[in-house]
Amino acid sequence: ETGVTQTPRHLVMGMTNKKSLKCEQHLGHNAMYWYKQSAKKPLELMFVYNFKEQTENNSVPSRFSPECPNSSHLFLHLHTLQPEDSALYLCASSTSEGNWAEKLFFGSGTQLSVL
Amino acid sequence: GQSLEQPSEVTAVEGAIVQINCTYQTSGFYGLSWYQQHDGGAPTFLSYNALDGLEETGRFSSFLSRSDSYGYLLLQELQMKDSASYFCALARNDYKLSFGAGTTVTVRA
Numbered sequence: 001e002t003g004v005t006q007t008p009r010h011l012v013m014g015m016t017n018k019k020s021l022k023c024e025q026h027l028g029h030n031a032m033y034w035y036k037q038s039a040k041k042p043l044e045l046m047f048v049y050n051f052k053e054q055t056e057n058n059s060v061p062s063r064f065s066p067e068c069p070n071s072s073h074l075f076l077h078l079h080t081l082q083p084e085d086s087a088l089y090l091c092a093s094s095t096s097e098g099n100w101a102e103k104l105f106f107g108s109g110t111q112l113s114v115l
Numbered sequence: 116g117q118s119l120e121q122p123s124e125v126t127a128v129e130g131a132i133v134q135i136n137c138t139y140q141t142s143g144f145y146g147l148s149w150y151q152q153h154d155g156g157a158p159t160f161l162s163y164n165a166l167d168g169l170e171e172t173g174r175f176s177s178f179l180s181r182s183d184s185y186g187y188l189l190l191q192e193l194q195m196k197d198s199a200s201y202f203c204a205l206a207r208n209d210y211k212l213s214f215g216a217g218t219t220v221t222v223r224a
Contacts, residue, residue, distance in 0.1 A: 004157070040123070043158075043202070043214040056211065090158070099145045101206035102165075106150075106157040 003027040006091050006107035014115050015081060021110045023074040023091030031096040032074040033104065034066060037088040049074065050096045081114045088112070117141040117205055119215035126221045133190045135218045137203035140184065145206040147179050147186045152217070153199045161188070163206070190220070198222045 004025045013019050025032065034046040048056035049068040063085075065077040074091055088111050092104040119139045127133045137147065146165040150158040162170050164179035164186060176189040190197055200217040207213060 040216060042119070042216045043204075043212075045211055045213075048211065096210075099165075099206055100210040101204075101212045102146065102148070102163050103160050104150075104158075104212060106159070108155070108157040 004091055004093055004105050004107035006089075006110055008110055009108065010111045010113075012113045012115065013078070013081065015083070017081075018077070018079040020078065021076040021089055021091075021112075023076075023107055025072055025074075025091075025093040025105070027093055027105060029093035029095055029105070030071050031094045031100050032068060032071070033092040033094075034074065034076055035090040035092060035106075037090055037109065043090065047076075050100075078112075081112075083114050086112055086114045117144070117207060117213040119203055119205060119213065121201075121203055121215040121218050123216070124219045124221070126223065127193055128223050129193055129195060131193045133193060133220060135188045135190070135201050135203075135220070137186045137188070137215055138184055139186075139203075139205055141205055141207070141213075143208040145208065147177070148204045148206060148212065149175075149177050149188045150202045150204060150214075151199050152202065158202065161201075193222050195222050195224070 031050045036044045046060045047066040067075040088109040090109045091107045094104045121137045148163045149161040152158040162177040174191045179186045202217045204212045204214045
């Protein structure tokens with residue numbers, strides 16, 4: 001248990017569907033992240049939120065839409081995805097004091113398959 | 116930009132020592148981190164080197180040399196449960212983490 005919970009664990013969707021991924025952290029952190037993990041590739045940073053404000057959008061296509069209603073919750077809304085978007089989507093959180101990136105706490109991810 | 120290189124796979128027997136090297140190119144960073152990820156699990160933090168030298172945490176040690184743009188993770192007294200993927204990551208000056216592609220360690224009996 002890392003203190004970061006993601007749901008669902010697995011998701012299969014068609015290219016015309018709309019779905020949302022949910023992340024919740026119980027660590028009192030103020031920074032939250034979405035990463036994409038594809039096989040044999042480095043984790044790709046997608047979005048960063050600090051105190052509910054988006055501070056990073058790493059050139060992510062608009063078919064991915066993040067939402068951060070408070071410091072404990074993070075969503076990733078998905079619509080009209082492509083098969084190449086199939087991957088493991090990881091949520092993480094960290095303190096936003098000092099060096100934020102020194103230690104991230106990750107959830108177990110949502111394994112997404114786009115048909 | 117930043118890039119990190121690490122071997123894709125390493126295999127060793129129980130009780131052995133494994134060293135996973137990580138070389139990087141970056142314009143500036145605060146430190147080098149290491150994460151472990153078991154199949155189907157969350158990446159979990161192992162260690163962080165802000166300064167050059169060796170950091171020891173139980174059976175795992177991590178090393179950083181800024182002058183050589185190089186670091187490594189040392190796994191000692193390997194156990195079956197150490198079979199996992201290991202990622203090096205740069206803590207960038209903009210407070211973001213950039214990851215390597217990961218090294219899959221397989222421990223055999």
